[in-house]
Amino acid sequence: MSVQFTHQVTSPGPAQGMTFTGRRRIGETAGTGDLPLIIAVHGGGFTSAYFDVPGYSLLDRAAALEVPIIAVDRPGYGGSSPAAAGEPVLLANAAALDHLIAELWAANGAGAAGVFVVGHSIGAAISLAVAARKPEWPLLGLALSGCLLREPASFADRWAALPGATLRSPDEDKATRMFGPKWTYRADMPEASYFANVAVLKAELVEISSAWHDLFRTLAPEISVPVHLRQGEFEKLWITDDAQVAEFAAALTASPWIDAEVFRSAGHAIDYHRVGAAFQLQQLSFALTCAARRFAERGAATTEKEVR
Template sequence: MTKARVGYPVHGRRISGITTTGGGAGSPLIVALHGGGLNSRYFDVPGHSLLDLGEAAGFRVISLDRPGYGESDALAGGEVSFSGSAEFLDAAIGALWTELGAGHPGVVLLSHSIGSAIAVHIAAREPRWPLLGISLHGVGDRSPAHVVDAWRALPQGGPVELPSEQRRALLYGPEDTFDAGVVDLAKASAEPIPVEEMLEIVGGWPEGVAELAADIVVPVQYTLAQYDGLWVVDESRLAAFAGYFTSAAWVDARLQAGAGHNLDHHRLSRALHLRQLAFACECAARGSAVRG
């Protein structure tokens, strides 16, 4: 598959990413937002590439580096927040839409972990470009106590690089849920994470998600993995989180057995990606029916 780098100037800074070059007219643009401590290559790990599968299925997929990751410029110190990232990404996707949107009905956001929290912020802003739906995974509303305590005990000031053993324990499920070698392949997408993001995901995010979600009117797809080490996982938490989206056109919530936090790298990643692409198709079709 052919991929290219993209870059968009936003308020004197640059948001970068990688994109496929195919994608049929009439299909929605897919914009993917990675999680904390990762970059745009999270969605392009060999054998588990959302970009490759999306292009093969007739979609153009753009995986953006969030501010401060990959080749994207960092936010200023006081701006490092989910809402600050959402503001810049909103503008970048607007520029992206102006460049690439001709012949497409709109944009569907596919997101992971902190990227999903930021996708909620973006959708709640009611962007001027045509947002058709959001697909969220790797995020919840309640973290285990040991994760909250560990994040709040981190030294302030600089980015944090999780040790490989901690990344393996928190981000991946039992060994029979992923192929040998995928953790090493995924290292190319790993980066240090700003401590501000780690504190917000266990602080301001759980406190404010319900209010943000209530303002979202587009369809929502939500997946929570069985072995996600960063969130409390059970049917009640799944239902509670999905229930926050009281104004959404519809909500499709699923507890995914047999996978961990980095669901995109597990043996079930293809199933996840196919469901996400099907969701994007449905968002585009239902949106066209409403507009028509």
């Protein structure tokens, strides 16, 4: 079972003084040296609970493999402080999370190979922005879903025209955007996911719809870690096909390893579909491989130094 936590950032930096909440499962076997510490970053209109829905929990699946995992509430969600005002939302989130992860790594990373970041939807865009900052903590790789290059042209104007700073759709309406056809999910869904739903910050919806494509083109060449990308076949928030996925992957010119494809039989929230377990195991497999490779590289470097 996950443990909810609160963390106040105390070290100097962009998130100093901010409070963050989230959920974590940190076991006692992270000191083997070849396991990652996973940090999970949710999308818009969810909290860290997105990754902890009973029966569909990435936290539970990681814990079964003895992989330590922390799902954070992004700025402005759950009990987390809002991001800095007056700055682009995605980049302000990235700066704050970069700082937060540095402290989470210092407190929870003993013996782990490094940090692996899982990002969903807007959280995937923010995770890319975090990686592009070249963080001082050891980033092993990224697993992204629910984020490509282009949304339907009408989305930016639609979001901007809605009143208020936050938007909350009825759960049933939201489900029509999160899920594929009825045969792609079990009888307990979509209702089982509703407890993770919250209002979405309108500013980030507008920014992801109007500015993400250009920002991605700036960020992509700076990503120098392996990237795992999956996009649901029945995605309704992004224009999705094999060509779009290939274009996204091709822009990651500095990444040493890219595994990108359309994920069949799922909608936007892949985790909550019948194929969710397979999807999460792919992400965890990728994370474990990145960690083992980093451990092996360190061992080889140590051996070479000893030989010299």
